[in-house]
Amino acid sequence: MPAYKLTYFNARGRAEPIRLLFAAAGIKYEDVRIEGADWPALKPKTPMGHLPILEVDGTTLCESTTIARFVAKRAGMVGKDDLEEAKADMIVDGVKEVFRKLLTMFFEKDESKKEELKKDVFENTLPECLRSFGKLANPSGYFVGDSLSWADVEFYNLMEMVRPSFPGDLLKDNANLSKVIANVGGNPAIAKWIKERPESAF
Ligand SMILES: N[C@@H](CCC(=O)N[C@@H](CS)C(=O)NCC(=O)O)C(=O)O
DSSP states (O other), X not given: OOOEEEEEESSSTTTHHHHHHHHHHTOOOEEEEEOGGGHHHHGGGSSSSOSOEEEETTEEEEOHHHHHHHHHHHHTOSOSSXXXXXXXXXXXXXHHHHHHHHHHHHHOOSHHHHHHHHHHIIIIIHHHHHHHHHHHSOTTSOXXXXXXXXXXXXXXXXXXXXXXXXXXXXXXXXXXXHHHHHHHHTOHHHHHHHHHSOOOOO
């Protein structure tokens, strides 16, 4: 059995979709969380100078979406054929667009600019994304086929990130997306991971 070692900071951030996928697949891995103080020494040893990285069978992978796709492939969670795979990729790329805007907002130092970005994300980006995604998810609550894929997991993770700072229920008029959330959150292995995972700010 391959040995997997995932290295990131003690945060959910860009590593959490990968951890959720490992959990869903029941694949054992080492969940290494480094301290900020240890990063300068590790950085030059990583393939592109950032985290997360995944070490597997003597190869070190980086880029969180690449790693998530790789784990999803090993778990049989990318879709049944190339069209389903492309649809799952499309959803994940859409999720990452929103994620990028959220990060820009979180790290903005100028308070008035931050407020503007926040308004734009919550009044435009997110509602538009949810409207589109709601039409792309099927009524059983999956983006592709009739079982959990990494697209569902990435979407779930995005919603976990935005929900605490969004006033009201983001998905109240969106039955398909509510079902996606229920399918992912109700997966016993994922629910167990969420209950037991280490505390982290983000
Ligand atoms: N596109 C990369 C971005 C990775 C990235 O920016 N990682 C941050 C942590 S979330 C990092 O390593 N920051 C420390 C640094 O760049 O020195 C990915 O998705 O993995």
